[in-house]
Amino acid sequence: xxxxxxxxxxxxxxxxxxxxxxxxxxxxxxxxxxxxxxxxxxxxxxxxxxxxxxxxxxxxxxxxxxxxxxxxxxxxxxxxxxxxxxxxxxxxxxxxxxxxxxxxxxxxxxxxxxxxxxxxxxxxxxxxxxxxxxxxxxxxxxxxxxxxxxxxxxxxxxxxxxxxxxxxxxxxxxxxxxxxxxxxxxxxxxxxxxxxxxxxxxxxxxxxxxxxxxxxxxxxxxxxxxxxxxxxxxxxxxxxxxxxxxxxxxxxxxxxxxxxxxxxxxxxxxxxxxxxxxxxxxxxxxxxxxxxxxxxxxxxxxxxxxxxxxxxxxxxxxxxxxx
Numbered sequence: 181x182x183x184x185x186x187x188x189x190x191x192x193x194x195x196x197x198x199x200x201x202x203x204x205x206x207x208x209x210x211x212x213x214x215x216x217x218x219x220x221x222x223x224x225x226x227x228x229x230x231x232x233x234x235x236x237x238x239x240x241x242x243x244x245x246x247x248x249x250x251x252x253x254x255x256x257x258x259x260x261x262x263x264x265x266x267x268x269x270x271x272x273x274x275x276x277x278x279x280x281x282x283x284x285x286x287x288x289x290x291x292x293x294x295x296x297x298x299x300x301x302x303x304x305x306x307x308x309x310x311x312x313x314x315x316x317x318x319x320x321x322x323x324x325x326x327x328x329x330x331x332x333x334x335x336x337x338x339x340x341x342x343x344x345x346x347x348x349x350x351x352x353x354x355x356x357x358x359x360x361x362x363x364x365x366x367x368x369x370x371x372x373x374x375x376x377x378x379x380x381x382x383x384x385x386x387x388x389x390x391x392x393x394x395x396x397x398x399x400x401x402x403x404x405x406x407x408x409x410x411x412x413x414x415x416x417x418x419x420x421x422x423x424x425x426x427x428x429x430x431x432x433x434x435x436x437x438x439x440x441x442x443x444x445x446x447x448x449x450x451x452x453x454x455x456x457x458x459x460x461x462x463x464x465x466x467x468x469x470x471x472x473x474x475x476x477x478x479x480x481x482x483x484x485x486x487x488x489x490x491x492x493x494x495x496x497x498x499x500x501x502x503x
Contacts, residue, residue, distance in 0.1 A: 201303035204320065206473075207466050208313045209301050211237055211271050213293030217283055220368040225269065225291055227317055229429060234261075234336045235313040236268045238325060239299040242276040247308040250325040251286060254310075257333060258290045263349050263367065265315075265340030266333060267291070273298050315339050347371050347433050348403035356392040363396055372437035375400060404439075415450065418493025421459020424450035455492070461485065462494040465501060473501065 202208055208227055216225050227235060238254050240247035251270075258268040268290035276282070276294070283292055298307060302322075310328055312321040314336050321332050347369045354360040359381065366374035378400075381393035407430055414423040424447050431443035450456055465478075465485060473479075482502050489495045 202311070202319045202322075204322070206319055207317055208235075208311065208319050211269070211293065212295040212297075212301050213269070213271060214296070215294040217280065217292040217294075218289060219291045220370065225293060227313060228425065230267050230313075231317050231425075232315050233265045233267050233340055234315060234320075234333060236266065236333070237302075237311045237313065238268065238270045239272075239302065239304045239307050239309045239311075240270055241272050241298060241307060242279065242282050244307050250308045251288065253325055253328075255286075255288065255290065257328075257330065261333060261337060262290075263351070264337050265349070266337060269293050271295060271298065312336065348400050350396065350399060354392045354396060356386075356389050359389060359392040359396055362393075366396075366400065369433055370435075371400065372434040372440055375434075375437060375439075411446070418455060419459065420450055420453045420455030421463060424453075424456050424459075455494075458489055458492070458494050462497060465498065478502075 210227055213225055219225050236254070236257065238247075238250070240250070242248065254268060254270070258266065262268075269292075270288065270290060271293045272279070273295055275298075279292065279294065282288075298304065299309065302309075302311060308325050310322060310325045311319060312328075312332060314320040320336055321328070347367050348371070349367055350363045354363055359378070362374050362377050362381075375397065378393045378397050382390050382397070384390045384393065407426075411423050411426050411430075414420075414426065427443045427447040427450060431440045431447060434440040434443060462485065465482060479502050482498055486495055486498050489498070
């Protein structure tokens with residue numbers, strides 16, 4: 181449903197879907213953002229790139245009173261859990277006029293995404309409407325933000341995979357201001373540049389700054405070790421596609437450092453593996469929402485995939501799609 185029609189029937193609550201509504205437990209489709217505010221990512225923000233974190237997508241618009249009223253609640257969740265693996269995305273469309281100024285005036289610190297329309301892909305016909313996506317990319321909850329129990333978020337955060345995050349998190353910010361500032365930048369995805377700056381600070385004349393920088397580098401080292409271990413485990417179990425995507429994500433995080441080149445080379449190597457193409461084909465199947473999976477043609481597509489790839493990781497995963 182296009183925006184013009186949506187405006188006419190809009191209510192504060194979702195009132196039914198004219199497109200397939202992703203059900204709880206189904207793989208969440210991409211939300212369709214093409215322009216982003218408050219994002220430090222070098223490219224589009226996607227659910228695929230956020231795999232491993234808990235993602236809250238708030239479908240909203242500046243002209244929607246209930247949407248604006250819900251912003252403080254959404255912002256509160258973001259501020260409370262952003263360092264524990266929660267990513268918040270407010271998704272709207274071109275009907276939100278003077279959006280940049282609106283974001284500054286509220287203010288809104290989480291990512292704001294703009295797409296062709298507000299919620300067609302998710303079957304959203306009434307806003308505000310929130311979707312919670314778990315670390316595995318599946319829908320965990322959806323509904324009006326006012327009815328969202330904080331425990332839904334906090335419970336899901338227990339399953340966040342630190343190694344799948346685009347950057348490490350620092351449980352307690354450094355007491356040294358310049359180190360804390362670098363940590364904030366690193367947590368937003370600028371790992372490579374941050375590591376270089378921290379390495380210089382290790383030799384700082386101020387002992388407290390040097391020690392704080394060393395502690396931060398140790399935290400990053402632990403995260404990187406876990407990240408490398410996850411890539412290896414994914415590759416060993418046959419998830420070549422997942423390993424390649426994670427390596428490419430790590431390369432982006434480490435942009436400007438020697439580590440970036442290593443991850444780029446690894447991603448390129450994995451993409452040459454035949455398993456990468458198989459994994460890409462599987463992901464296309466897995467991205468079908470629950471409603472689409474009820475179509476007999478989906479079962480046939482899965483059967484064809486299983487016949488083509490009877491063994492291995494993706495063949496086993498395909499069997500789960502039709503249960």
